[in-house]
Amino acid sequence: MDLSRLERLSAFEWRIAPRGAMRVPALIYADEALVADMDDKVFDQVSNVAALPGIVKASYAMPDAHWGYGFPIGGVAAFDPDAGGVISAGGVGFDISCGVRALTTGIDCAEIERCSTELANSLFRHVPAGVGSTGAITLAPEEMDAMLSGGAAWAVARGYGATDDLARIEEHGCMAEADPAQVSDNARRRQRREMGTLGSGNHYLEVQRIAEIFDPRLAAAFGLEKGKTLVSIHCGSRGLGHQIGTEYLRDMAIAAADYGIALPDRELACAPLNSPIGQRYLGAMRAAINCALANRQIITHLTREVFAEFFPEARLDLLFDVSHNTCKVEEHRIDGAVRPVYIHRKGATRAFPPGHPTLPAALRPYGQPVLIGGTMGTASYVLAGVEGNEQRGFSSACHGAGRQMSRHQARRQWRGRDLSDALAAQGIIIRSPSARGVAEEAPGAYKDVTQVVDAAEKAALARKVAKLEPIVCIKG
Amino acid sequence: MSDARWEHFPHQADIGVRGIGPTLASAFEQAAVAMTAVICDVDAVAAKTRVEIDCAAPDTGLLLVEWLNALILEMAAEGLLFGRFAVRIDDLRLHGTAWGEPVDVARHAPAVEVKGATLTELDVRRRANGEWIAQCVVDV
Numbered sequence: 001m002d003l004s005r006l007e008r009l010s011a012f013e014w015r016i017a018p019r020g021a022m023r024v025p026a027l028i029y030a031d032e033a034l035v036a037d038m039d040d041k042v043f044d045q046v047s048n049v050a051a052l053p054g055i056v057k058a059s060y061a062m063p064d065a066h067w068g069y070g071f072p073i074g075g076v077a078a079f080d081p082d083a084g085g086v087i088s089a090g091g092v093g094f095d096i097s098c099g100v101r102a103l104t105t106g107i108d109c110a111e112i113e114r115c116s117t118e119l120a121n122s123l124f125r126h127v128p129a130g131v132g133s134t135g136a137i138t139l140a141p142e143e144m145d146a147m148l149s150g151g152a153a154w155a156v157a158r159g160y161g162a163t164d165d166l167a168r169i170e171e172h173g174c175m176a177e178a179d180p181a182q183v184s185d186n187a188r189r190r191q192r193r194e195m196g197t198l199g200s201g202n203h204y205l206e207v208q209r210i211a212e213i214f215d216p217r218l219a220a221a222f223g224l225e226k227g228k229t230l231v232s233i234h235c236g237s238r239g240l241g242h243q244i245g246t247e248y249l250r251d252m253a254i255a256a257a258d259y260g261i262a263l264p265d266r267e268l269a270c271a272p273l274n275s276p277i278g279q280r281y282l283g284a285m286r287a288a289i290n291c292a293l294a295n296r297q298i299i300t301h302l303t304r305e306v307f308a309e310f311f312p313e314a315r316l317d318l319l320f321d322v323s324h325n326t327c328k329v330e331e332h333r334i335d336g337a338v339r340p341v342y343i344h345r346k347g348a349t350r351a352f353p354p355g356h357p358t359l360p361a362a363l364r365p366y367g368q369p370v371l372i373g374g375t376m377g378t379a380s381y382v383l384a385g386v387e388g389n390e391q392r393g394f395s396s397a398c399h400g401a402g403r404q405m406s407r408h409q410a411r412r413q414w415r416g417r418d419l420s421d422a423l424a425a426q427g428i429i430i431r432s433p434s435a436r437g438v439a440e441e442a443p444g445a446y447k448d449v450t451q452v453v454d455a456a457e458k459a460a461l462a463r464k465v466a467k468l469e470p471i472v473c474i475k476g
Numbered sequence: 477m478s479d480a481r482w483e484h485f486p487h488q489a490d491i492g493v494r495g496i497g498p499t500l501a502s503a504f505e506q507a508a509v510a511m512t513a514v515i516c517d518v519d520a521v522a523a524k525t526r527v528e529i530d531c532a533a534p535d536t537g538l539l540l541v542e543w544l545n546a547l548i549l550e551m552a553a554e555g556l557l558f559g560r561f562a563v564r565i566d567d568l569r570l571h572g573t574a575w576g577e578p579v580d581v582a583r584h585a586p587a588v589e590v591k592g593a594t595l596t597e598l599d600v601r602r603r604a605n606g607e608w609i610a611q612c613v614v615d616v
Contacts, residue, residue, distance in 0.1 A: 039488055067488040069596045069615070094591045094615045131515060131586035132555055132579030189553040200589040201616050239552045242591040242615075246545050253595060254534060266537075267595040406486035407588075407616065436587035476589075 054085025179283025190239030
């Protein structure tokens with residue numbers, strides 16, 4: 001991205017002044033090197049979002065922003081329904097509520113390393129991953145409705161996990177006002193056999209070593225101790241969410257003209273929040289959020305079953321569960337007054353500050369855990385939301401490393417088997433049904449996650465708590 | 477004019493599929509082959525089962541997205557892969573046939589699941605040399 005087109009507000013905050021159809025400015029949180037490396041498409045996309053009706057304050061891009069669909073991936077935008085604000089299916093994305101959850105294990109990494117190969121094999125057998133894998137559960141129609149309304153709370157009631165887990169999930173594990181009636185038969189058909197599956201692409205289940213602690217007070221509050229291990233699960237709403245995204249993207253692209261919305265890019269397809277299609281999508285998207293929460297809850301249960309075989313004494317406690325691709329109503333202080341706005345986060349996470357009323361009591365004094373997924377060869381991070389970040393992207397942070405290279409290029413550059421062997425030599429065990437899938441997810445295809453989280457911290461979006469390094473990685 | 481063919485083009489997070497052919501319908505067929513090639517080796521997919529698809533859209537661009545998404549739905553819901561396609565298009569209504577077989581993870585080694593065809597880089601048109609192209613980015 002050409003830096004001369006941006007106004008530098010600080011070393012970590014860059015502004016695109018409103019021009020043309022832009023109603024508000026665009027703000028990018030990143031250091032100079034990250035901004036310079038961003039594709040020009042990010043500039044176009046973050047500017048296009050600023051032109052949508054009813055946008056509040058600014059269109060934001062997080063440090064890991066890259067070229068997405070309509071919205072940049074790493075994009076955040078709030079809309080006011082009373083000012084003609086819109087909801088965008090593309091602004092949420094196809095994998096609705098794709099997210100990361102982390103489980104503390106209390107197990108020393110030396111203990112894991114003693115059985116890491118067997119543990120990897122067992123997790124790979126037990127947790128369905130990759131194309132064509134099906135879950136152990138096939139949902140009957142009435143169970144599908146209960147799942148779409150109940151989310152992780154539904155899963156817990158069916159014996160997958162514990163009630164204690166729910167407090168550690170956004171929305172306490174159940175997205176309110178989901179409307180299963182707005183979920184099509186085709187979306188249900190795609191989900192019938194996919195409950196409790198990881199999927200493919202960048203999704204994973206990792207066993208990670210807590211390699212470094214940056215903030216001892218927060219680490220202690222989060223149950224993180226150097227040398228212990230953690231399990232991270234990255235996946236989403238599977239076929240159901242993809243189908244809802246597909247259907248509403250098409251319907252909104254066709255309907256936008258009826259609402260007099262001039263789209264700078266068709267992929268920005270959106271509809272007024274206060275419109276029949278906007279309300280239908282909200283109901284369906286919330287049902288898909290519940291599907292993602294239920295899915296991660298079932299995978300958590302499967303993971304605990306495997307760990308119970310190897311470490312009967314261990315307790316896998318849920319640290320937190322964050323969602324990346326959502327639109328949620330939140331109360332924010334805007335120009336001195338608190339009011340509800342609809343926040344789109346596309347490839348971005350919530351990062352609520354200390355004291356936020358929705359955080360569980362045990363976490364409230366410390367801020368929300370923000371889980372940043374890295375690559376299978378590098379590192380992931382735990383951060384925490386910080387005081388004052390409401391003024392910077394409505395308390396949001398980056399979600400991962402962000403790709404810097406296309407799958408196409410990655411496939412030409414690496415061979416999956418060689419990569420798995422090289423990682424094995426570094427003590428990282430990869431299990432995946434597809435060598436090509438591993439090549440496409442090569443660590444070198446991503447930005448430097450450390451640079452991304454450093455930028456998030458210096459931009460005062462979130463504070464670094466701990467660094468995690470992979471020991472075992474199950475790739476879809 | 478050259479024969480019908482397909483290719484991939486880069487997108488930072490995902491991948492673009494492009495079909496090229498002497499007719500609009502052949503470009504749509506080739507775009508579908510390109511989409512299967514995102515998932516696995518097309519030649520490894522045997523034509524054991526057949527699925528019929530009908531769809532319509534207000535313009536040819538959205539018709540391509542509808543066609544690819546209809547195939548994605550069948551693949552995902554029925555656990556299938558398709559390797560061969562026949563398309564007929566009359567006045568923005570498409571009738572397609574896809575031949576394929578159930579996913580065999582060991583034999584097909586599918587790299588990635590396609591979540592949806594997007595409107596990004598969506599382009600369906602006749603080039604100056606007379607051949608048709610049909611392309612868009614697919615989310616994986």
